[in-house]
Amino acid sequence: MKQTVLVVGLGLIGGSIALALQKSPNVRVVGFDANSDTLQSAKVLGVVQDVTKNPEETAKKVDVIIFATPVNATLEWMESLKSWELPTATIVTDTGSTKSLIMEKAYDLRENGITFIGGHPMAGSHKSGVLAAKPYLFENAYYMLTPLEGEDEEKINILQNLLEYTSAKLMRVSASEHDHMTSVVSHFPHIVAASLVHQLHAEGADNPITKMLAAGGFRDLTRIASSNPILWRDITMQNREQIAGQLADWQAEMKRVEDLLITGEATQIEDYFAKAKSVRDELPISSQGAMYMTYDLYVDVPDYPGSIAEITAYLAEEQISITNIRIVETREDVFGILVVSFQNADDRERAAACIQKRSPYEIYIS
CATH class of the missing domain: 1.10.3660.10 (6-phosphogluconate dehydrogenase C-terminal like domain)
Incomplete structure (x- = not known):
């Protein structure tokens, strides 16, 4: 089934969702951002397949609307939705990191015949903005959905099937459960x-x-x-x-x-x-939790000129991207003096194998 998705807000989260959804040949992603430069960059970089400067007009022809905006901005968009002409089958969702206020507003939308299913992908990056968007940002991350009580199961399933393209671990909870759990962790x-x-x-x-x-x-x-x-x-x-x-x-x-x-x-x-x-x-190590995490590799390199350049050259030759690199001067409770950070566990494993194969340096994963 062909689907058109409107993503409002093309920062790190919105841009990454837009890229992930394009894995499906049956999904067309249209984007909007209040920043015209961001909107143009999203189009040029292929983060979205098309852009709009009038989301209200575009919303008349879409199947799913995703508000990837801060919670306060999303609340304003939700208020505006009350006057929009939406198809009855349209599903609206968001990516906000708190859910109680959002889902209270969702009751108002339900009274207007609008289906709103709250969402929160628990992933992030050390970078922000559309230029940092990645299609794999949500792989193995938890993606929480917070539908209202009595929500149409068919519509929840439609949204879940769409979000499967993010490769996230979808989980359904209430808004209060979500806000309690995220407050803890x-x-x-x-x-x-x-x-x-x-x-x-x-x-x-x-x-x-x-x-x-x-x-x-x-x-x-x-x-x-x-x-x-x-x-x-x-x-x-x-x-x-x-x-x-x-x-x-x-x-x-x-x-x-x-x-x-x-x-x-x-x-x-x-x-x-x-x-x-x-x-x-006993905490799980194979998936992302509620906070953005880095995948760090500790390398016990000798203190002589060129040793760090040597390591980074090895990684560059095998096209392994790093997100950060630093020297640890205080070694208490920390293995090694060179810490190299990666976007995901796979890149860290590839880097570990690369360094072990090419150098005598000891490596550690803490």
């Missing part, structure tokens, strides 16, 4: 990371050397604190109740840790770390 950890960086900054006034020592494991631990502050301002405000609940649980846990430090014996403290290690080691 994504939203609250961002606040913790930011708080750790603030604590380091305060410490730096009296002990400036501490900041230098943070170049290793601390930097990796708090990587997510470098995320877009406007994006995380909005996410925090939209999901503040769930995040506040996590903060209360965290404070109770920190009180337990404080008591353990003050009155606990060595075996109790060891048990605390052992339990954390056990739970952490």
